[in-house]
Amino acid sequence: MSHLRTFRSTGTVATASGAAVAALKTRAAAWEVPLVEDDDGLSMMVWGCELRLTRQTDSLRIDLLAPEKRLVGTLQDTATDVFAEVGLAVQWDHVNVGALAPGLSLLRVEHVVRRTPNFIRVRLRGTDAARFGTGSLHFRLLLPPQGRSPQWPRVSETGRTVWPEGEDALHRPVYTIADHGADWIDFDIFRHADSPTCTWAEADPDGQLVGVLGPGGGWCPDARRLWLFGDETALPAIVRMLQLTEADVRAVLRCAPEDLGSLADHPAVTRCDDLLAALQEVRDLDDGFVWFAASTAEARLARSDLLERGLPKGRFSAIGYWSGNDCAAG
Ligand SMILES: Cc1cc2nc3c(=O)[nH]c(=O)nc-3n(C[C@H](O)[C@H](O)[C@H](O)COP(=O)(O)OP(=O)(O)OC[C@H]3O[C@@H](n4cnc5c(N)ncnc54)[C@H](O)[C@@H]3O)c2cc1C
Incomplete structure (x- = not known):
């Protein structure tokens, strides 16, 4: 268990019901996060935290371990929801009743x-x-x-x-x-x-x-080569990532030229009118990470394109930053 998980909360589900275990497995699968099973129970790993279920004689103990206090609260909210979905109420040892939402x-x-x-x-x-x-x-x-x-x-x-x-x-x-x-x-x-x-x-x-x-929502991807593609809504994230990364980076933005600001003179930045066409023009994706953010429809097309080109899921992220009538993606 990581030494970073220093904030804790505990609770109990008053039955050793398989439903709770199944509910946690379903959530881990839906969120595509790791689930670790051993003889005593199982743990879901998410946001650098651990949500652990331990089988007891006639109940299940829940342990929440997190690197930040707010994340314990977020995990408590999540766990309560996961088990409520299968009709199980958690008896928490402590709840911060009335506090502002965690985070x-x-x-x-x-x-x-x-x-x-x-x-x-x-x-x-x-x-x-x-x-x-x-x-x-x-x-x-x-x-x-x-x-x-x-x-x-x-x-x-x-x-x-x-x-x-x-x-x-x-x-x-x-x-x-x-x-x-x-x-x-x-x-x-x-x-x-x-x-x-x-x-x-x-x-x-x-x-x-x-x-x-x-x-x-994550940090700058850690990679040796980094391709960043984004529309106006992704411009602030791309500016931050250009500041943070030490990778060999290229960024392609779809925005008005006058909105590029300081990026106009950045040697790694180009502007385009069609992000998907710009993505397709990049041939050499072999040892890089591709980050793409625009409308949900464009992100979906970018994801299909990258998968078709054989890029493994762990080597790119294609995120919908907004949804609407998406002519550009047609
Ligand atoms: C991780 C992440 C980071 C983001 N960072 C930023 C950021 O730094 N700056 C930023 O401006 N946006 C950013 N966005 C996008 C922003 O959250 C959405 O554009 C959001 O819809 C804005 O809310 P709203 O009140 O303007 O419109 P909403 O109430 O969400 O939508 C109102 C209408 O506007 C339309 N709409 C929404 N976005 C756009 C758009 N870009 N172009 C045209 N029509 C649109 C919707 O389809 C809808 O019809 C980010 C999104 C994500 C997921």
């Missing part, structure tokens, strides 16, 4: 500026901001409905996080941390039609409190 910080909007013609930069400040600068590149922004006092997701008695619904439901898009300091983070919003986030950002939200959940 949720409330940060204040310091300012909003137009960074390039099609991008808005938002700075959020708060004592808890520093933790968003490391480990993962992304976060979920939680925006309360306009004109209502914010209701934030909180931990319930069962260990599950309860989210506000109906009129209080939050808008929850995912963004990339573009820059960060000791007590602030910046993120860049691509301006597009029908966007509740753009409407919010362009309505002078200075001073407002917003929810920031995470960080999550």
